[in-house]
Amino acid sequence: MRGAGFLAIWSDVEPGNLTDYRHWLTREHTTERVTTKGFLGVRVFRAARADINRFFILYELEAPEVLDGPAYLARLNAPTPWSQRIMPQLGNFIRGGGVMSVRAGRGEGATIVALRIERLPADPQHLAEAIVACDGIAAVQIGVTDIARTSVPTVEKGMRKDEGLFAGIVIIEALDAASLKSALLQARKTAPEQFGGIDDAEVYQGVFALDARIADFG
Secondary structure (H helix, E strand, O other), rough: OOOOOOEEEEEEEEEHHHHHHHHHHHHEHHHHHHHOOOOOEEEEEEEEOOEEEEEEEEEOOOHHHHHHHHHHHHHHHOHHHHHHHHHHHHHHEEEEEEEEEEEEOOOOOOOOEEEEOOOOOOOOOHHHHEEEOOOOOEEEEEEEOOOHHHOOOOOHHHHOOOEOOOOOOEEEEEHHHHHHHHHHHHHHHHHHHHHHHOOOOOOOOEEEEEEEEOOOOO
């Protein structure tokens, strides 16, 4: 990742809406977002489970100020007809953005966990380096949510119900699920206050990515 900011989103999609959602996401919505000033790219992941269609979307931003900047707010206050149809369908919607304060490792992993945390670690750099040292771990990122910038009222936000928020995020990117499991054990040892209660973290697989340098509506 190149930017200092992030925007992270989780949501569930009903089976009957899945095809429409995936087409909207990959054929319109992510392109619209990453061609907005300040957005650098997006990665989309899907939970590795059969009982629910749960997605995690991670946008890379130049800076957290993009979240309440004029370009992005203009998008949020003028949703496309397709977005107006999709947004009310999304369940368990959780959204937050801010500064990606710590990064460790190199590259990206297609198998990840994206953990929402309500208490930030005392030494996030030490935590990230301890996790990324584990076998099969490509990268670790720790972000801090900017509540004020994330919570700005918009037309799009008003289309969703009971939108969730979080204080921070830890993203662990691995080569495989077994490596993730071992890394989480290390995380519990290093930061028990944040990870002690996490027994079965949700694993996600990468399904789509788009960089602003190649995104084009045409």
